Amino acid sequence: MNGEDQYLAALYQRFPVNLVRGKGTRVWDAAGKEYIDCMGGYGVALVGHCNDRVVAAIKKQADTLITAHMSVYNNMRLKFMEKMSTLTPPGLNKMFFTNSGAESVEGALKFARKYTGKYGIIAMNGAYHGKTFGALSVTYNEKYRKSFMPLLSGVKFVPYSDPNKLEEAIDETTGTVILEPIQGETGIIVPPDDLLPKIREICNKRNLVLVFDEIQSGLGRTGKMWAGQNWNTTPDIMCLAKGIAGGIPMGLIVAKPEIMEATKLGEHSSTFGGSPLACAAGTATLEALTDDKLVENAAKIGTQFKEGLKRLKEKHKIIREVRGLGMMLGVELRFEVKDVLFDGIRNGLLMLYSGRNIIRLLPPLVMDETTISRVVDIMDFVLSSEEKRRNVS
Structure with a gap:
């Protein structure tokens, strides 16, 4: 031991x-x-x-300012957001900082619910989104869920590769669809080429918020900046974390402005989110992805x-x-x-x-x-x- x-x-x-x-x-x-x-x-x-860029950025920022709550302004945070805004899919340019993937999912579910006013969520068989209560509620594997029931109400699971089943599951309470463009924890499951465009079409038709969990698949991992780009599909909200800051804990939610702006002052926050140290590491990471x-x-x-x-x-x-x-x-x-x-x-x-x-x-x-x-x-x-x-x- x-x-x-x-x-x-x-x-x-x-x-x-x-x-x-x-x-x-x-x-x-x-x-x-x-x-x-x-x-x-x-x-x-x-x-x-x-990574040399990340290490240099961390050292420099650690000598300057480590923490600054999002209730105050910070130039390093702005620098990160300006760089990220050049990389995000068109229309996704409002951001909220978190510290992990699960926290990004939690925030995304709240933002989607506030925008739609509906509590129903459709997630995918095989999905993994994290182990906090909201994220766990949209995670499929029973071994993670069974000891913590009841979880969030209003969550339905449908087969990952069957958009018809998804459409059948929609009812008057449904406001959100969440999925991983490529399912990671369940076994690196790549969708059929027509799946994500069809789901996007359904969400448009039924006025649902489409959330992509790009925590594992995003930021270049699949050979595109965002995995959804492999199928020319843009979500309404995107969840990020893992490698976004080169190893420093950091997460991010990126969304359409009208969705993010539906949540009002004080309704959501994160004490450590968007710290200058994390943003310095994050900016260096984005520069490594693009410049290198x-x-x-x-x-x-x-x-x-x-x-x-x-x-x-x-x-x-x-x-x-x-x-x-x-x-x-x-x-x-x-x-x-x-x-x-x-x-x-x-x-x-x-x-x-x-x-x-x-x-x-x-x-x-x-x-x-x-x-x-x-x-x-x-x-x-x-x-x-x-x-x-x-x-x-």
């Missing part, structure tokens, strides 16, 4: 590695062993560990990565399917992934899981061709070892 375990609440799946340093695509443990990081802090290490062309790199290297994984599928019967876009990839196995993940750690590769049998890969967008080739080689080795262990031939 690590010393942390005597203090930390036992709520996390723990991996047998003690990380003490990171740079770019690599992390190191206390013994000095190097790992290629395809876990990426569950998508937080978007622009790489200790990391979104384009995610598209290019992500294609190479996916092709390498598909070659592994041809070689290894243990692989059922490879899916995803850009640097948001999943490898579905025919068996549980735990032993593969732990063998990866032993061989210098950190990977994630989705459910019991899916490897989830969320590497930093600074990955290069040589590193991805090495990742594929390590995965080839550990999959071969797993097949031998299971007598798969």
Whole structure:
């Protein structure tokens, strides 16, 4: 047992590695062993560990002003919003700062309800939006929900890929539809090409607020700045967090002005939201994405990565399917992934899981061709070892 375990609440799946340093695509443990990081802090290490731009911005801001509540003005906050406004989809230019993905979802649900005056929400089978009460209410997996019932009333779940079922679920109480453009936690599920445009059309026709949870899929992860752009679909509200500030806790809600302005003075707030320190890190992160062309790199290297994984599928019967876009990839196995993940750690590769049998890969967008080739080689080795262990031939 690590010393942390005597203090930390036992709520996390723990991996047998003690990380003490990171740079770019690599992390190191206390013994000095190097790992290629395809876990990426569950998508937080978007622009790489200790990105030079982010580190410099944090150091400079920490010497200047760390905290400034949103009840006062701050130039660094303005700088971040000005930069973000050049990247958001057309029409989404009002912002609210949070500190996490779940907090962004909570705020989005409140803003949508206040705007529509309706409490009904439609979410998707397989959805994951967080574990606070509102976010948990629109999260599908029963293992997260069952101990905390009753949750929010008025929430309905419909099949992710069936817009007809969504339309059938709409009633006079429905005001909001929330979804992930690519479902992450449930296994990197990419929608059919016509799904998001159809849902947008339904929401327009029925006067519903469409919320995209881009917490994991946004900010270049899929090879587009926003995952919804892969299907030319713009929501009414967008939830952001994870890698938005290069590893510093930060979240953001971006919405159409008329939606955000329906919530009045004092009806929602966040004490730490939009701090100068987070905004400095966030601005540097956005500059890394644009000036260092990391979104384009995610598209290019992500294609190479996916092709390498598909070659592994041809070689290894243990692989059922490879899916995803850009640097948001999943490898579905025919068996549980735990032993593969732990063998990866032993061989210098950190990977994630989705459910019991899916490897989830969320590497930093600074990955290069040589590193991805090495990742594929390590995965080839550990999959071969797993097949031998299971007598798969």
